[in-house]
Ligand code: NIG
């Protein structure tokens with residue numbers, strides 16, 4: 301097979317998240333960018349990065365015409381396997397009703413009633429939306445099936461589109477187990493887990509009033525770990541609670557939402573040595589809840605990721621650029637912090653070293669913006685700025 305190398309040159313700003321003097325980096329570093337840069341792709345990987353004036357020759361040439369190039373976005377939290385929609389619930393919320401997790405059950409009913417083909421088509425549509433907006437790695441949860449068969453098909457379908465599959469049988473207690481929560485937990489930790497674990501990398505639990513308490517959540521995570529899955533937790537979304545502590549104690553890769561945190565929660569995350577705080581500002585936008593205090597987390601030294609939480613209830617947006625704009629405008633993150641959190645931060649939350657940065661050897665997952673710097677993602681909110689996308693060195697985008 302002939303190796304075709306591609307030189308992308310005349311890049312106005314190349315965000316690498318890799319120190320400029322590093323010849324090769326094994327994992328995402330701090331926010332770093334090179335102006336007037338070039339990048340060479342070879343065999344699906346980043347082969348060279350540096351000033352355009354020093355770029356080596358390559359088989360093919362792409363002229364970025366001064367535009368910015370970033371690592372592809374890493375969306376580390378999404379619920380994409382579902383049927384139906386909840387537009388009326390959203391409209392009612394905007395008319396004054398609060399968000400509650402109760403709507404999840406209506407999506408569960410629609411999902412159970414859908415055929416595999418309908419679920420696969422919905423998933424493909426959302427996966428295409430993500431890619432068109434610059435997301436090159438995404439996580440996908442089950443959690444709208446809540447029977448052994450429906451959870452198993454959810455993770456199996458998710459595994460068709462991403463390696464980052466999360467088993468979320470512990471999303472809520474389904475209606476038929478309303479008066480037998482212990483029985484549902486036995487199912488989640490027993491036959492449902494056994495059916496799902498072969499397709500999943502992660503186990504998640506919604507630890508919240510109205511969903512699962514601390515002991516229940518810890519039991520679900522422990523069972524998942526025993527089956528070879530790595531924990532992550534929906535934590536402290538709707539109010540203060542034990543979710544973050546449960547996540548840190550379980551050594552979870554990430555505690556997601558983190559909207560209502562105590563000082564002890566922030567300390568626990570800061571000293572966890574590996575539990576990322578994944579903030580989901582699209583949820584607060586879509587539910588009118590207060591935004592998480594990103595500055596408090598950053599100032600405490602917590603690793604922060606941004607993700608969409610794309611789902612039909614609390615945030616039906618697949619747009620990482622929207623989340624970046626919200627993180628900057630509403631959560632007072634700098635443009636650099638927000639872009640880092642949406643790339644390298646997501647990679648940390650998924651414990652991936654090959655994505656979220658453009659050091660030599662990284663996967664060639666790139667986004668070219670119709671704008672000269674990364675700041676345009678927040679400076680021009682709502683504008684389709686993603687001009688081209690490369691995934692594993694393959695160009696997906698338009699131009
Ligand atoms: O992350 N919090 C739990 N799960 C989703 C919401 C799911 C839904 O409302 O359908 C979330 O916000």
Ligand code: FE
Nearest residue numbers: 377379534609
């Ligand atoms: Fe979620």
